[in-house]
Amino acid sequence: MAMRLSRSIVGEAEAKAVSRVLLTDGYLGMGNETRLFEQEIAAFLEVDPAQVVTTNSGTAALHLACDAVREISGKGIEKPEILVPSLTFVASFQAITAAGCVPVACDVLEETGTLDLEDAARRITPNTIALMFVDYASNPWHLDDVYAFAREKGLRVIEDAAHAFGCRHHGRRIGSFGDIVCFSFDGIKNITCGEGGCLVSFDPEATRLAADARLLSVENDTEKRFHGGRSWDADVRRQGWRYHMSNIMAAIGRAQLKRFEKEFMPKRTLRASVYAQRLCKVEGVRLFETDLKDFIVPHIQVVRVLDGRKDMLKEALLKEGIPTGLHYKPNHLHTFFGGGAVSLPAVERLYEEIVTLPLHPALSCQDVEEICGVIKRTLA
């Protein structure tokens, strides 16, 4: 079978869960399964279920987070700004503009690909309301410092933790502390619902806004739906969206969550450690730094290829049937986000160097050895 860069790992358990919804429950929309999934996510993160708001994508969760922060902290500011590292999925940027805010692209640290706080500090204006931190390649690098920085500058924090489900920063699970944390459960993330996501908020006002806004801002509709009813006669006071998670998606997510700690987590960490062992001494390849006090469940395996040899290596890998990816084209280079009007040296250098190698639980450790062998031979 052809080697894949990433893939969904679903089977009998997920199929049974979906059949249960289709054949037994019969209610496909947002109902009991969604309520249970929110409870189980909350138990996993050790937070209150009321803090968890599931959505139909990670992008939707980010949009709702930006919308809530704008509503709470952006009053009287015509174009509220949100600081965001340029090295992220375009979803982070699109979520910010969707909420009527301006994404202010920041540079990243070359050794980790995560937000460079010194660069971010220089980009703060009176219109800055928040910063978005991205756990790039699942790395919650210096997240405590990020929160300290935000507190000092009076900024809200939205974590794009799409890569970081199951990770820990200095012992604490990502999503168990902070301000507003967003996860993605799209097909290839650490767990999947098919498509889906969730937001975990530590500000009750933001949670309420997000929970309502995912159901067209029909007030308290979540509670009604979770008990088999609807808010037929409720008031609507602000913009909302159809962003809720269906019972079908939640059923898949519940099956995935049960498999996470025994199966997905150890498989992902083992494959990443084989990559690290085999590549750490290869000349011309550099791995991103991590903090030994953090626990990383890697969603993607990114390496830096130095000396302008990235394209050559990608071709050599492809010849051996090994696909590679790019995470990501820096967002400040996209036409919609300024087309390179600012220059961000570290992220632009990384853009020349980064290659994503295959990583998913169905990849064998033998496959990883083989990939590393091709890299060694090609760069020797």
Ligand SMILES: *Cc1c(COP(=O)(O)O)cnc(C)c1O
């Ligand atoms: C996957 C991802 C998202 C968006 O999540 P979707 O569920 O695909 O909408 C946002 N940010 C990052 C960094 C991602 O990898």
